[in-house]
Amino acid sequence: MVQEQLVNRGIKDPQVLQAMGKVPRHLFVESALADRAHDDEPLPIGERQTISQPYMVALMTEAAELRGEQKVLEVGTGSGYQTAILAGLCLNVFSIEKIHALAVKARAVLDGLSYYNVAIHIGDGTLGWSEHAPFDAILVTAGTPELPRPLIGQLASGGRLIIPLGDERSQVLKRFRRTASGLEEEGLGDCRFVKLLGRYGWPD
Ligand code: SAH
Numbered sequence: 001m002v003q004e005q006l007v008n009r010g011i012k013d014p015q016v017l018q019a020m021g022k023v024p025r026h027l028f029v030e031s032a033l034a035d036r037a038h039d040d041e042p043l044p045i046g047e048r049q050t051i052s053q054p055y056m057v058a059l060m061t062e063a064a065e066l067r068g069e070q071k072v073l074e075v076g077t078g079s080g081y082q083t084a085i086l087a088g089l090c091l092n093v094f095s096i097e098k099i100h101a102l103a104v105k106a107r108a109v110l111d112g113l114s115y116y117n118v119a120i121h122i123g124d125g126t127l128g129w130s131e132h133a134p135f136d137a138i139l140v141t142a143g144t145p146e147l148p149r150p151l152i153g154q155l156a157s158g159g160r161l162i163i164p165l166g167d168e169r170s171q172v173l174k175r176f177r178r179t180a181s182g183l184e185e186e187g188l189g190d191c192r193f194v195k196l197l198g199r200y201g202w203p204d
Pocket of ligand 1: 045049050051052075076077078079080081082083096097098099102123124125126141142194195196197198199201
C-alpha cells in the first residue's frame with residue numbers, strides 16, 4: 001500500500017509514510033471487509049459513511065505539515081483511522097464526529113491501540129472546538145460548498161486548514177494557510193468526500 005499507492009503517487013514525507021505503514025488499517029473497518037482494508041479506495045464503515053482511501057489520508061496528513069509539538073483538530077472522526085495517523089505525528093488530536101455510534105466505535109479502537117493523546121467530541125464539527133483553539137492544523141474529512149467560518153477563527157497563526165470544497169459530487173481538496181496578511185489558498189487536487197452536515201456545512 002505505502003509504495004504503490006503513496007510513494008508512487010508523490011507522497012514524500014518520511015514520517016507520514018512511516019505512520020501509514022504502521023497503523024493497522026484493517027482494525028478500522030468491519031471484520032468482513034478486513035481483507036479489503038488496504039485496497040486503493042474508500043470503504044463503508046456503517047451509517048452511510050466511509051473510511052477515506054489511503055492516498056487521501058496520506059495527502060491530507062502531508063499537507064498538514066505536522067511537527068511533534070502541535071495540536072490538531074479533525075472534523076469527521078468516522079472510523080478513527082485518520083485520527084490514529086495524526087495522533088502519531090503530533091502532540092494532541094481533537095476530533096469531532098456527529099454520529100454517536102461511529103464516535104463510540106472509533107474511541108474503542110483507538111483505546112485498544114493506546115492512543116491516549118486523542119480527544120473525541122460528539123457534535124457539529126463545523127463549529128470547531130473553541131476550548132482547545134487555536135489549532136496548528138485543522139483537517140476536515142467531509143465535503144462542503146464553503147469554508148466553515150468558525151474553523152478559520154480557530155486556526156493558529158501559520159496554521160493549515162485542509163478541506164474538500166465543492167458540490168455533492170466533486171470537490172477540490174484545498175489548503176488554507178493563515179499568514180500575517182490573511183489566508184493563502186492552494187488547490188491539492190480533485191476529490192470526492194461524503195457531505196459535511198452542520199450549521200456551517202450542508203443543511204442537516
Ligand atoms: N476520516 C474518516 C472519514 C470519515 S467520513 C475516516 O477515514 O474514517 C466523514 C465523517 O464526517 C463521517 O463519519 C460523518 O459522520 C462525519 N461528519 C459529517 N458532518 C460532520 C460534522 N458537521 N461534524 C462532525 N462530523 C461530521
